[in-house]
Amino acid sequence: MTYDFDLFVIGGGSGGVRAGRVAASQGAKVALAEEYRLGGTCVIRGCVPKKLMVFASEYPGFAEEARAYGWDMQIGDFNWGGFRSKLHAELDRLEGIYGRLLDNSGVTFFDSRAEVVDAHSVRLADGKVISAKHILIATGGTPTVPEFKGSELAITSNEIFQMTRLPKKVLIVGGGYIASEFACILNGLGVEVTQFYRGAQILRGFDEEARGLIATHMQENGIDLRLGVNVTSMERVGEHDILPPEYGTHGPIKVCNTDGADDVYDLVMYATGRAPNITGLGLEDAGVAVERGAIKVDAYSQTSVPSIYAIGDVTNRVNLTPVAIREGMAFVETVFNGNPTPVDHDLIPSAVFTQPEFGTVGLSEEDAADLEPIEVYATSFRPMQTMFADKADKVLMKLIVSKATRKVLGCHIVAPAAGELIQLAGIAVKMGATKEDFDRTVAVHPTMSEELVTMKEPVRST
Structure with a gap:
């Protein structure tokens, strides 16, 4: 049977765009539909604008520290209007990049909502039906508000x-x-x-x-x-x-x-809370199974309909942008390169951009203790940089270690730039580094993170 496209992607977020353009670059005829803006939640309504707001919100603290170091620095009122204009200009720029990536890869873009009709067909908002050998659903998630008065x-x-x-x-x-x-x-x-x-x-x-x-x-x-x-x-x-x-x-x-x-x-x-964005996608009529509000998929992101796949938050596995991208790449490798590739959802580093920042990979102390005997190496201290400002801020460096294998099961950092630190620590944890591997690593002094390789005695064990 002849199809209009080899692949039709529903959803123009990070996962969908990556899968679509990589498949197209390898010779597949690909189309993608997005009803709102290219870039998805991460670029348009999530990670990127949020992180820019994080940067903006940190400057009063920097000014306070600067004064403690001898700088005559004052912070006036925050100009939200000026910031907002630059923020939206940056999001427009990034959306343009996503569009050019699709265009340069030869992906046909439909600025439209799309829904699944059957195993090989999708319908656009104007009623046009398009056929595809494979369909990839990458519609992400959406925030929810519980119902109550007001x-x-x-x-x-x-x-x-x-x-x-x-x-x-x-x-x-x-x-x-x-x-x-x-x-x-x-x-x-x-x-x-x-x-x-x-x-x-x-x-x-x-x-x-x-x-x-x-x-x-x-x-x-x-x-x-x-x-x-x-x-x-x-x-x-x-x-x-x-x-x-x-x-x-x-x-x-x-x-x-x-x-x-x-x-x-x-x-x-x-x-x-957030919920998988499945409303109005035609899943039930197409026979795509849904479990607990999310599209049910196997280890290869394949749904109950063999020609239809789903990646990202719509599957409610690990709801992080880099994971959706990995799932998209694994989908292309599985379907278009003939190399069945499951996605490894184990030991994924992540960061929470609170103040202070939090970076984490692996098991928490509580979860690890439920599984096996562990040792906990941890230290909390005031960082050197804020000492002059006499701030009460403390950082936390923490390793969870298996007694049996000596592997580091979890690493948790609460500190400025913890997200940057956990990316590097995550490599070691993912590789299966032991506590002794950490100990053999020479410390970089003076830094906060040197504590990760200088903690010699556990603070507690179970």
């Missing part, structure tokens, strides 16, 4: 980058990395920030000692972090222009919560 007044991380001006007082609901990162960002930009989390501690699932240290620093930096608290209802009590008119009116908002301390906020942002 929940429609909340914004999510999708809208936060569209603010026309900064709010004076904001509530962030959630305890994961997105909520905690934006609490730190807005606090650094001078916004009065309250964060609600219904659990006992933020950053659930991460190493307990690390997340406790981060929470302490967030509170010391001025964030009103309230644990064990949740919103019960919200009510708009006025109007403002923090968001453009097309996003509706979102405040000021009176928030009632479980601790009884009701208050009014200019804006309420929910970051309580």
Whole structure:
């Protein structure tokens, strides 16, 4: 049978674009459809704009340290309008790069929503049906807000980058990395920030000692972090222009919560979870199996329909941009190069861009202790750079080591530039380095990270 394309990709995020252009560069006839903007959540509504906001929010702290070192440096008011203009210009630039990558690879691009019709067909928003030998779904995830009285007044991380001006007082609901990162960002930009989390501690699932240290620093930096608290209802009590008119009116908002301390906020942002973006994709009619709200795939990203594959957050495996890219590359290797390649989801380094920053790879102390006897090597200290400013900040360097094999099962760093550090430590952990391998490595002095190779005695063992 003759098809219009060898591959049709639904979704123009990092994973979908990488898979599409690599397949095309190897001779496949490829088309890709994206209903919003090329680049996906990471480039347009996630990692990239968030990290730029992280950079902006850190400068007041730099100025404080600079004064301690003798510089006559002052920080005035933050110009959100100027920053926002440059931010959106940068996102436009990156989207243009994605478009050129597709074009230069010979990928046919459809600026349209697409849905699956059957095993070899997709339908565009204008009704046009296109056939393909293989279909790849890479539609990512989307933020969710639980339903309660007034929940429609909340914004999510999708809208936060569209603010026309900064709010004076904001509530962030959630305890994961997105909520905690934006609490730190807005606090650094001078916004009065309250964060609600219904659990006992933020950053659930991460190493307990690390997340406790981060929470302490967030509170010391001025964030009103309230644990064990949740919103019960919200009510708009006025109007403002923090968001453009097309996003509706979102405040000021009176928030009632479980601790009884009701208050009014200019804006309420929910970051309580994300869901695979599968609504309206035609999966059921096409026979594509869905499990717990995500597209069910095997180790090779193949769905229940042999000609249809799915990668990235829509499969709800490991929801990180570099993982989606790896899955896309493995898909091309499997389908177009005839080399079945599963994706290795084990020991993936990641970073949380709170202040302080958190880098992690491997098992937490708690998870490792549940599996086998371990030794914990850890140290917490004030970094040299902030000593002059007499800051109370502490960093944490921590290794989780198997007693039986001596392998480093987990590495956790809470420190400035922890994301940069964990990328390098992740190589060693992924290679199966032992504690003795770390010990044999000569320290780089004076650095914070030298502690990773100088900790000689465990602080505890199980």
